[in-house]
Amino acid sequence: MQTKHENRSVEDNSINAEEKAPLAYNVEQLNLWYADNHALQDISMKIPEKSVTAIIGPSGCGKSTFIKTLNRMTEMNPIVKTNGSIKYRENEIFAKNFSVEYLRTKVGMVFQNPNPFPKSIYDNVTYGPKIHGIKDKKTLDEIVERSLKKAAIWDETKDRLKENAFGLSGGQQQRLCIARCLAIEPDIILMDEPTSALDPISTLKIEELVQELKKDYTIVIVTHNMQQAARISDSTAFFLNGVIVEHDQTDKIFSSPEKKETEDYISGRFG
Ligand SMILES: Nc1ncnc2c1ncn2[C@@H]1O[C@H](COP(=O)(O)OP(=O)(O)OP(=O)(O)O)[C@@H](O)[C@H]1O
Numbered sequence: 001m002q003t004k005h006e007n008r009s010v011e012d013n014s015i016n017a018e019e020k021a022p023l024a025y026n027v028e029q030l031n032l033w034y035a036d037n038h039a040l041q042d043i044s045m046k047i048p049e050k051s052v053t054a055i056i057g058p059s060g061c062g063k064s065t066f067i068k069t070l071n072r073m074t075e076m077n078p079i080v081k082t083n084g085s086i087k088y089r090e091n092e093i094f095a096k097n098f099s100v101e102y103l104r105t106k107v108g109m110v111f112q113n114p115n116p117f118p119k120s121i122y123d124n125v126t127y128g129p130k131i132h133g134i135k136d137k138k139t140l141d142e143i144v145e146r147s148l149k150k151a152a153i154w155d156e157t158k159d160r161l162k163e164n165a166f167g168l169s170g171g172q173q174q175r176l177c178i179a180r181c182l183a184i185e186p187d188i189i190l191m192d193e194p195t196s197a198l199d200p201i202s203t204l205k206i207e208e209l210v211q212e213l214k215k216d217y218t219i220v221i222v223t224h225n226m227q228q229a230a231r232i233s234d235s236t237a238f239f240l241n242g243v244i245v246e247h248d249q250t251d252k253i254f255s256s257p258e259k260k261e262t263e264d265y266i267s268g269r270f271g
Pocket of ligand 1: 034037039057058059060061062063064065066077
């Protein structure tokens with residue numbers, strides 16, 4: 001009997017979880033150079049909607065570059081060249097007539113260090129909706145409450161919405177940043193090591209939040225923390241030196257990886 005992996009071509013190092021779910025992203029033969037540094041090499045990856053995909057690998061292997069390319073942030077750097085294809089729900093994001101502004105309304109990003117604006121909690125959450133033309137106070141109030149609730153920080157902030165966001169703890173600031181991202185009603189949330197600057201309790205809260213959010217959103221998360229990848233993701237991609245060594249269901253990657261490099265990395269033998 002053939003397993004679901006045996007009939008993959010050698011080039012196809014991607015999976016489509018259970019081969020059925022609609023794809024949020026379909027990345028094919030993506031290459032990226034920083035000047036002469038070939039940082040992403042023939043990356044192909046299918047990212048099913050409403051799932052959590054973890055990106056793991058040692059420092060400098062291309063994890064951040066990859067997720068920043070998913071919302072076309074890398075191209076702001078003049079030394080960057082890319083080729084290949086990234087389809088966001090059937091639309092080629094590198095196509096001439098594809099709007100980056102539209103992409104950014106659909107794809108939110110959360111960074112390693114919480115980066116709230118030096119404004120009130122309320123103004124942080126309404127910043128994006130206001131840019132998109134929403135002015136009505138009642139609508140903005142509703143967006144604030146809904147977004148803070150979804151980011152599991154409403155109870156802690158509802159009585160201090162007018163206070164400066166810098167008065168929140170690091171973990172609260174990160175959940176506020178997630179609320180700010182949710183306020184524009186994205187489809188996808190990209191997270192670049194969102195808990196690496198947080199204490200264990202704040203980390204746990206973000207991990208629980210990710211589990212909750214995946215019911216409505218597609219999440220791609222870069223993490224250095226193997227246990228975190230194992231706890232919260234549905235599929236895991238192991239990057240090494242700009243290539244995907246292996247991408248599979250998370251339990252498979254952590255229990256019986258196909259490749260020796262993957263096994264060495266997850267068992268802490270390098271990286
Ligand atoms: N802005 C940049 N300009 C030039 N080279 C860059 C830039 N950003 C990343 N690189 C290079 O691209 C490669 C991949 O870097 P990237 O930051 O994507 O790795 P990473 O896996 O996210 O690393 P880390 O885990 O340390 O954050 C590295 O060789 C790095 O030096």
